[in-house]
Amino acid sequence: MKFNPTILILCTLLVLLSGCIEDNSADSPINDLEHEDASIRNDAIEKLSQTGDEDTVLSLMQVANNNNNTIEKRKNAIKVLGATGNNRASKLLLNISLDGEEEKTIRMASILALGDIGNVTMLMPLANLSYGDDGLILYHAAYVLDQIGDGENVYASYGKLPYPLSEEQRLYRNNVGEIMDECSLNSSSSIIENATTIMRSYNIKSGYIEISSDIEPEISEMNTIYQIYDKEARKKGINQVPVRFVRCGVATFPVYWYNITDIGDLNATNLYALSDGDVESRVYTPSLTVFTLS
Template sequence: MDSLIEDLDNENESIRSNAMDELVGMGDEKTIGSLVQVVQNENLPLEMRKNAIVSLGKIGDNGTTELFLDISMNESENKHLRMASILALGDLGDEEALESLRELSYGDDGLILYHAAYVLAPLNDIYEVYGTYGELPYPLTEEQRSYRNNVGEIVFGVNFSEFPPIVNSSMTLGHDRKTGYIEVMTDVNPGTSSMDEMYRIISTEAEKRGVYQVPVRFVYGTFSFA
């Protein structure tokens, strides 16, 4: 096992990946304990600690939940360890722990918020959602980078006057960093046909910038960044 743990920091990506797969396959109490020690040892290389977190998440032992949550919520912790821990929490699927990620501040790092949004997306939301279109790209992929780099221009470029009118409603369009989605907020349910049309308009603007399957949600309410 010691050689496999050493390989978590190997410069060869294939060797790192194989070591992680073997450790996950072992997945016994001794392996879990050794990986936890790696994560907690601040003197070890960052890559080794990050890959230990990824391996633990894939093993799926719920005893590591608090460790991952503590790292995820600690704003002074290394960003890459926090992102790996958030995804590991998603692998574990502990909904109570995942709900704690909603407490992250809007002022936190954008990638941290995106990772949290990604693992929270399958859960029931804290407010009413009329409809969801597209999907959040997996974190740190080219698709996610393209979306994140262009989302502001997509929102700014949408011609609001082309939206179908929603009777007796107020409507706003923006990007919520905590959910990751472009959100159309209105106090009246637009209905499927109107949401389809509005998504088509937003999607057309996104595709001009190379973003496909753009994630958009239609939600009840107005924007609040408290």
């Protein structure tokens, strides 16, 4: 039996080239989510994010929920789930986000992925995270909850929360105490007229420096006060420092004092201020300044 030389050559070429044909299955890029080469990992993340079909989403959810997988693989799978915007993954991501026993970076990735998906119903439970939780976890939650908008007890918000884990976010959280100390409200240019009480604090659950007063400030007053904080923050490399003006005496929380020099945790010591046997209101860190005006 004779073989046509041309056909034989073509068959040989097909065999040689078969290994170069791209594998279009989802398994290959999913496995590359933990590849030691960063460029291959990033390519896998981009490819999977663009795919986003139901089978791929289900496979990614299995990877994210499997504690036997490496942290790198789980984090990248979670990142892709957020990028696809598929709401099917929201419940899983929320469960991971609220799990105090879960690895910290996995929780942070899940919180950001929830923010990317943008399901408000699934975002709201993040507000129930404990004040005793890790500071970076709370900041991630504050960042995504800020997308929902201000509450009814907020007069106005200025600036914006820096992206979690960015250099500006690190500078902000490390220097917020110094910014507050340098920006004294005890001056005629920054007093809120007709207010009987003015308080300033860093609220770890909102991520904002908060100026609290029992009277809603005039826009001109808030602008003036914000400019003081913004000027001081810019000296430290922080642009659009997040500051908001809120109503006094609304929230009731235990008081914690935080050492914000520790960027990793914001270590907390429980200091309870009691009033008639109850826990005093508000969270102040690292210092609380109260002005009672006569």
